[in-house]
Amino acid sequence: NAGVTQTPKFRILKIGQSMTLQCAQDMNHNYMYWYRQDPGMGLKLIYYSVGAGITDKGEVPNGYNVSRSTTEDFPLRLELAAPSQTSVYFCASLRGLTNEKLFFGSGTQLSVL
Amino acid sequence: AQKITQTQPGMFVQEKEAVTLDCTYDTSDPSYGLFWYKQPSSGEMIFLIYQGSYDQQNATEGRYSLNFQKARKSANLVISASQLGDSAMYFCAMREGGYNKLIFGAGTRLAVHP
Numbered sequence: 001n002a003g004v005t006q007t008p009k010f011r012i013l014k015i016g017q018s019m020t021l022q023c024a025q026d027m028n029h030n031y032m033y034w035y036r037q038d039p040g041m042g043l044k045l046i047y048y049s050v051g052a053g054i055t056d057k058g059e060v061p062n063g064y065n066v067s068r069s070t071t072e073d074f075p076l077r078l079e080l081a082a083p084s085q086t087s088v089y090f091c092a093s094l095r096g097l098t099n100e101k102l103f104f105g106s107g108t109q110l111s112v113l
Numbered sequence: 114a115q116k117i118t119q120t121q122p123g124m125f126v127q128e129k130e131a132v133t134l135d136c137t138y139d140t141s142d143p144s145y146g147l148f149w150y151k152q153p154s155s156g157e158m159i160f161l162i163y164q165g166s167y168d169q170q171n172a173t174e175g176r177y178s179l180n181f182q183k184a185r186k187s188a189n190l191v192i193s194a195s196q197l198g199d200s201a202m203y204f205c206a207m208r209e210g211g212y213n214k215l216i217f218g219a220g221t222r223l224a225v226h227p
Contacts, residue, residue: 031213042117042204042217043158050212058214090158094213101148101160102215109156 002026006091006105013081013112021076021108023091029103030096032074033058034066036087037107043090049074081112116140117207117218125224126195133180134190134221136205146208147188148215149179153201161203164188192223200225 007022025032030051035043045058049068063085065077074093078085088109092102118137126132138147149161164172164179172179180189192199202222206215 033214035217040220042219043206043215044217045214048212048214056212088156092158096213100213101163102158104158107156 004091004093004103004105006089006108008108009106010109011111013078013110015081015083015112017081018077018079019081021078021089021091021110023074023076023105024072025074025091025093025103026072027093027095027103028071029093030071031094032068033092033102034064034074034076035090035092036060036085037090038087046076046089078110083112086110086112116209116216117205119205119218119221121221122219123222123224125226126192128197128225128227129194131191131193132195132223134192134203134205134223136188136190136218138186138188138205138207140186140207140209142209147179147181148206148208149177149188149190150204150206150217151199151201152204152220153198158204162190195225197225197227199223 004025033048034046037043044060047066049055055066088107090107091105094100145166147164151159162174162177164181176193178191202220204220205218
């Protein structure tokens, strides 16, 4: 059981470049989330999705876009990367029960130079 | 306004002793959930324990227990018999409202000394 898979694990971008962080889960979970974690800080919600075709903004959505064309995949797109987007990005999912823990991916460490 | 507050940026404890990590929260929603996650230096997020707002008893999971004081809006994590492998960042998080979104605190770094 792979769980939540994120790719790539590490990436260095130049200012102004674009990239897509991939996230896939094989647990048939309805809910998926993207968080960012700045050094020494907690996680902040970027975007989330409650099912295929349904996405919404979280706390810090500026500079990012998402799509959810299938239940399994929830890619995060960075357009015109900026140094402020240097962070560790976590994708997470859960089926939908209120007492259920989030299943996290292993994270993507992104540096924008 | 801060929804989740962890006032201890860093804590240390001697091996085999107990330690309490503080967490206070702010919500007007009667239905909410509180979580604790551990993040070791390797970076992964490890679920430790969950407490629902309507749960009558404090949650326990092995050496972890959650001291839930609803009136004070606190949900402190107690780790008993600390081990060297407990050295990590610990995050308190709250699920509030719909869509199961979690709001995280800033974390507490715990160091366990031999």
